[in-house]
Amino acid sequence: MLKYIIRRLLIMIPMLLLVSIVVFTLAQLMPGDPFGGEIDPTKLKPEQIEEKREQLGYNDPILVQYGRWLSNFVQGDFGKSISYKTDVSVLIKQRLDNTIFLTILALIITYAISFIMGLYSGKKPYTIGDYAINGFNYLALAIPSYVLAIAFIYIFAFNLQWFPSSGSVGMGVEEGTWEYWMSRLNHTLLPAIVLGAFSAASYTQFLRNDIIDNSRKDYVRTARAKGTSESNIYNKHILRNSLIPIVTLFGFDLAFMINGAVITETIFTYPGIGKLFLDSVGKQDYPLIMTLTMMFAVIVIIGNMLADILYSLVDPRVKVE
Amino acid sequence: MKTQDVTEKPILEVNNLETGFTIDNKFYNAVDKVSFSVKPNKIVGIVGESGCGKSVMSLSIMNLLPKGIGEIANGTILFDGNEINKLNNNEMNKIRGKDMSMIFQEPMTALNPVFTVGYQIMETLINHSDISKKDAKLKSIDLLKSVGIPRPEKIVDEYPHQLSGGMRQRVMIAIAIACKPKLLIADEPTTALDVTVQAQILELMKTIQQENNMSIILITHDLGVVAEMCDEVIVMYAGKIVEKTDVDTLFHNPKHPYTKALIQSVPKLDVIQETLGTISGIVPSLKNMPEQGCRFVDRCSMAKSECRTKTPTLKPTVDLGQADDSKEHLVSCLLYDEA
Ligand SMILES: Nc1ncnc2c1ncn2[C@@H]1O[C@H](COP(=O)(O)OP(=O)(O)O)[C@@H](O)[C@H]1O
Ligand SMILES: [Mg+2]
Numbered sequence: 301m302l303k304y305i306i307r308r309l310l311i312m313i314p315m316l317l318l319v320s321i322v323v324f325t326l327a328q329l330m331p332g333d334p335f336g337g338e339i340d341p342t343k344l345k346p347e348q349i350e351e352k353r354e355q356l357g358y359n360d361p362i363l364v365q366y367g368r369w370l371s372n373f374v375q376g377d378f379g380k381s382i383s384y385k386t387d388v389s390v391l392i393k394q395r396l397d398n399t400i401f402l403t404i405l406a407l408i409i410t411y412a413i414s415f416i417m418g419l420y421s422g423k424k425p426y427t428i429g430d431y432a433i434n435g436f437n438y439l440a441l442a443i444p445s446y447v448l449a450i451a452f453i454y455i456f457a458f459n460l461q462w463f464p465s466s467g468s469v470g471m472g473v474e475e476g477t478w479e480y481w482m483s484r485l486n487h488t489l490l491p492a493i494v495l496g497a498f499s500a501a502s503y504t505q506f507l508r509n510d511i512i513d514n515s516r517k518d519y520v521r522t523a524r525a526k527g528t529s530e531s532n533i534y535n536k537h538i539l540r541n542s543l544i545p546i547v548t549l550f551g552f553d554l555a556f557m558i559n560g561a562v563i564t565e566t567i568f569t570y571p572g573i574g575k576l577f578l579d580s581v582g583k584q585d586y587p588l589i590m591t592l593t594m595m596f597a598v599i600v601i602i603g604n605m606l607a608d609i610l611y612s613l614v615d616p617r618v619k620v621e
Numbered sequence: 622m623k624t625q626d627v628t629e630k631p632i633l634e635v636n637n638l639e640t641g642f643t644i645d646n647k648f649y650n651a652v653d654k655v656s657f658s659v660k661p662n663k664i665v666g667i668v669g670e671s672g673c674g675k676s677v678m679s680l681s682i683m684n685l686l687p688k689g690i691g692e693i694a695n696g697t698i699l700f701d702g703n704e705i706n707k708l709n710n711n712e713m714n715k716i717r718g719k720d721m722s723m724i725f726q727e728p729m730t731a732l733n734p735v736f737t738v739g740y741q742i743m744e745t746l747i748n749h750s751d752i753s754k755k756d757a758k759l760k761s762i763d764l765l766k767s768v769g770i771p772r773p774e775k776i777v778d779e780y781p782h783q784l785s786g787g788m789r790q791r792v793m794i795a796i797a798i799a800c801k802p803k804l805l806i807a808d809e810p811t812t813a814l815d816v817t818v819q820a821q822i823l824e825l826m827k828t829i830q831q832e833n834n835m836s837i838i839l840i841t842h843d844l845g846v847v848a849e850m851c852d853e854v855i856v857m858y859a860g861k862i863v864e865k866t867d868v869d870t871l872f873h874n875p876k877h878p879y880t881k882a883l884i885q886s887v888p889k890l891d892v893i894q895e896t897l898g899t900i901s902g903i904v905p906s907l908k909n910m911p912e913q914g915c916r917f918v919d920r921c922s923m924a925k926s927e928c929r930t931k932t933p934t935l936k937p938t939v940d941l942g943q944a945d946d947s948k949e950h951l952v953s954c955l956l957y958d959e960a
Binding site: 516517518519521522523524525526527528529530537540541544614615616617 | 683685687710711713714715716717718719722723725727730731732733734735736741744745748749780782793796797
C-alpha cells in the first residue's frame with residue numbers, strides 16, 4: 301500500500317509539471333497586465349511603468365520567466381499578491397481553513413442526507429416516500445446553486461434571521477472557545493447546505509438505484525435463506541456492496557466541491573479560497589491566480605488517489621499494487 | 622424391506638401447491654397443483670428440464686419468491702407439522718437456515734463478494750443461536766473442515782473470489798448445514814461445476830446426509846445424479862408432477878412417455894449409442910401453457926387425440942410383476958387411465 305502511494309505521488313510530478321505549463325501559458329495569454337488593476341496609467345508616466353515591469357522581470361524571455369516562477373514555487377515561495385500586497389502563502393493560509401471547514405461540513409451533509417434518503421428509497425422503491433425523495437432530488441439537481449444560495453439567504457438569513465448571511469465567524473468572539481466554534485458553525489451551515497445539496501441529490505439517486513440493483517442479486521437470496529433479518533440484509537449485505545461505487549465518486553466530488561465553493565463562497569461573502577480565487581481573477585492578480593490553480597490541480601489529483609485507495613479498501617476484489 | 626417408511630411422519634408435506642407470476646397484470650401458474658411429501662432421512666429427487674418449475678417450487682417452500690412478482694396462490698406447505706406458508710417473514714427467518722436450508726445452482730454469485738467466507742458461515746450460526754463471535758469462528762473452521770476444504774484456518778479469512786467454483790459450493794454447503802437442518806433443498810447444486818467436481822460434491826452431500834440424519838430435496842435435470850443419490854423421484858413437466866415413485870421402479874419400469882424420453886436421453890457408458898436420444902421441442906412457456914389436455918402432448922410420441930382435450934391426473938398405477946405393493950407409483954398419463 302505504502303509503495304503504491306509513493307508511486308502515485310511520483311506520477312503526480314509530471315502531471316503537475318504539465319499543469320504548471322498550462323497555467324503559466326494561460327496567465328501569459330490572459331488580457332491585461334498585472335498592473336492593470338493596480339496603477340492608474342493616467343497618473344504614471346509610461347517610462348515609470350516600463351521601469352517597474354523591467355524590475356519585476358516581465359520583460360525577460362518567457363522560458364526564463366517560467367523557470368523562475370517554477371523554482372520559486374517549488375521552494376514554497378508563491379510570490380507576492382499584486383492586489384493585496386501580501387505574500388500569496390499568507391493570504392491562502394488565512395482562508396484555507398475556512399474552505400476546509402466548509403467542504404467538510406458540506407461533505408457531512410451530503411453523506412448524511414444521501415445515506416438516509418438513499419437507503420430509504422432503495423428499501424422501499426415505488427412507494428410514496430420514494431417518489432417524494434425522487435421529486436426532491438430532481439428539484440435539487442435542477443436549481444442552480446446560485447439561485448438556491450440567494451433563496452436561502454433571503455429566507456433563512458433575512459426573513460427568519462436564523463443564520464448570518466455573510467462572513468465566517470462573528471465579531472469579537474474569542475478564538476478557541478465554544479462560542480467561537482458555534483459562531484463558525486452558524487456562519488458555515490447555510491453555504492454548506494447549498495454546496496452539499498446538489499451532491500446529496502445525485503448521491504441519493506445513485507445509492508437508491510444501486511441498492512435496488514443489489515437487492516435482486518443472488519447473494520441476497522442466500523442471506524435470506526440463512527434467516528438473516530431484512531434490516532441486516534440492507535444495512536450490512538447490500539449497503540456494503542453499494543458503498544463501492546459511492547466511494548469511487550469521492551474523487552470527482554472533491555473537485556466538484558472546490559468548483560462549487562467558488563460560487564457559493566462569493567455569494568455568501570465567505571472568506572475562503574473560492575472567493576479569493578474569484579477576487580484574484582477580477583483583479584488580474586496573476587501570482588494569486590496561478591498559485592490557486594496549481595493548488596486546485598493538486599487537490600483534484602490527490603482526491604483521485606484517495607478514491608482509488610478507498611476503493612481498494614471497500615472492495616476486496618480490488619488490490620492496489 | 623423397510624415397510625415402516627409408509628407410516629413414518631413426513632418432515633415436509635406439500636399439498637396442492639400453486640405458485641405463479643403476475644405478468645402484464647395476468648397471473649400464470651408456474652407450479653400447478655403439486656403435492657408430495659418428504660420423509661425423514663430420505664433424499665427425494667426432482668427432475669425435469671429447464672423451465673419445468675423446479676426452482677419456483679423450492680423457492681415457494683423456502684418462502685423466497687421474488688417479492689411482488691411471484692406468489693403462492695393456493696395450497697399448503699407443512700414443515701414438521703406446521704403450516705409454514707402462513708408464516709410472515711420474521712417467523713420464517715427463524716426456520717430458514719436453522720431447520721430448513723437451501724443451496725443454489727450458481728456458486729459464483731451466491732456468496733456476497735465483500736464478506737469473508739468465515740463471516741458468511743458465522744452469520745448463520747449467529748442468526749440462530751447466542752454463540753459468541755469467537756466460538757462462531759471456531760465452529761466455521763470446523764464446518765469448513767467437514768465439507769472437505771483444505772487449510773480451513775486460512776480459507777476462513779478469504780473472500781469468495783479467491784476460491785474455485787467447487788470450493789464455493791462447499792462453502793455454501795457449510796453454510797446450509799451449519800445449524801444441522803432437518804431438510805436441505807439443493808437446487809441443481811452441481812450443474813455449474815465440471816464433472817469431477819460434481820461427483821465430489823454429490824459424494825459430500827450423501828455423507829453429510831447420512832451423518833446428520835437429514836432429508837434432502839435434490840433438484841436436478843440429470844437422471845444420472847438421481848440414480849446415484851435418491852430414494853424417491855418426482856418427475857416434473859411444465860409445472861406439474863407427471864410421475865412419482867421410488868428410484869428403482871423409476872429406472873426399471875418408467876411409465877410416463879416424458880420419463881421414458883428422459884431416461885433414453887441419458888448417455889450410457891456401457892452401451893455404444895449411435896445417437897443420443899433427445900426430446901424434440903421445448904417446455905411451453907407460462908404464457909403458452911395449454912388450457913386443457915396434457916401439457917406434454919406436442920412432444921409426445923404416444924399422443925392420442927383425446928390427450929389434447931382430456932386433462933390427465935396423477936393416479937396410482939399397477940406395476941406388473943411387482944410383489945411389493947408398499948411402493949407407490951403415481952403417473953399422470955391417459956395411457957394408464959384404464960389400466
Ligand atoms: N421471476 C420470474 N418471473 C416470471 N416468470 C418466472 C420467474 N421465475 C421463473 N419464471 C417462470 O416459471 C417457470 C418455471 O421456472 P423455474 O422454476 O425456474 O424452472 P426450472 O427451475 O425447473 O428450470 C418458467 O416458465 C419461468 O419462465
Ligand atoms: Mg432452476
